[in-house]
Amino acid sequence: xxxxxxxxxxxxxxxxxxxxxxxxxxxxxxxxxxxxxxxxxxxxxxxxxxxxxxxxxxxxxxxxxxxxxxxxxxxxxxxxxxxxxxxxxxxxxxxxxxxxxxxxxxxxxxxxxxxxxxxxxxxxxxxxxxxxxxxxxxxxxxxxxxxxxxxxxxxxxxxxxxxxxxxxx
Numbered sequence: 001x002x003x004x005x006x007x008x009x010x011x012x013x014x015x016x017x018x019x020x021x022x023x024x025x026x027x028x029x030x031x032x033x034x035x036x037x038x039x040x041x042x043x044x045x046x047x048x049x050x051x052x053x054x055x056x057x058x059x060x061x062x063x064x065x066x067x068x069x070x071x072x073x074x075x076x077x078x079x080x081x082x083x084x085x086x087x088x089x090x091x092x093x094x095x096x097x098x099x100x101x102x103x104x105x106x107x108x109x110x111x112x113x114x115x116x117x118x119x120x121x122x123x124x125x126x127x128x129x130x131x132x133x134x135x136x137x138x139x140x141x142x143x144x145x146x147x148x149x150x151x152x153x154x155x156x157x158x159x160x161x162x163x164x165x166x167x168x169x
Contacts, residue, residue, distance in 0.1 A: 012029055018099055021057065031043060031047060032044050
């Protein structure tokens with residue numbers, strides 16, 4: 001029980017460090033980082049729909065505010081918005097920032113394999129936007145974040161999976 005509490009506190013601390021955002025109620029963040037397989041009552045599923053609506057509004061507003069700065073056409077804005085509100089991006093940021101180390105996920109290798117696959121899809125999608133790079137630096141630069149600590153690495157995810165499996169044995 002104490003270990004779970006310490007891990008939840010580490011999750012909150014890491015999230016604040018990576019995003020710079022502080023929740024008024026940190027229990028909401030803990031729920032947002034918790035899989036239903038870990039806690040059937042307090043998990044991210046209940047928050048998902050509300051969060052999606054909020055994120056879409058925030059992304060649309062931020063892109064509109066920065067359209068002139070980056071000389072983006074309406075076509076680029078549309079394509080970027082689709083990429084920013086897609087789960088592939090959330091997986092990309094979640095894993096490339098290291099937040100996954102503190103998430104409360106089941107020790108199932110499929111989680112890591114699925115995320116590695118989604119990271120590749122996200123990067124391919126970014127390459128598919130004419131004139132846009134696929135690097136996390138460019139994505140976060142448009143969003144207005146410093147990307148120096150962000151490194152995309154699907155192979156790192158698979159290493160994490162192998163380490164978890166070794167620890168279980």
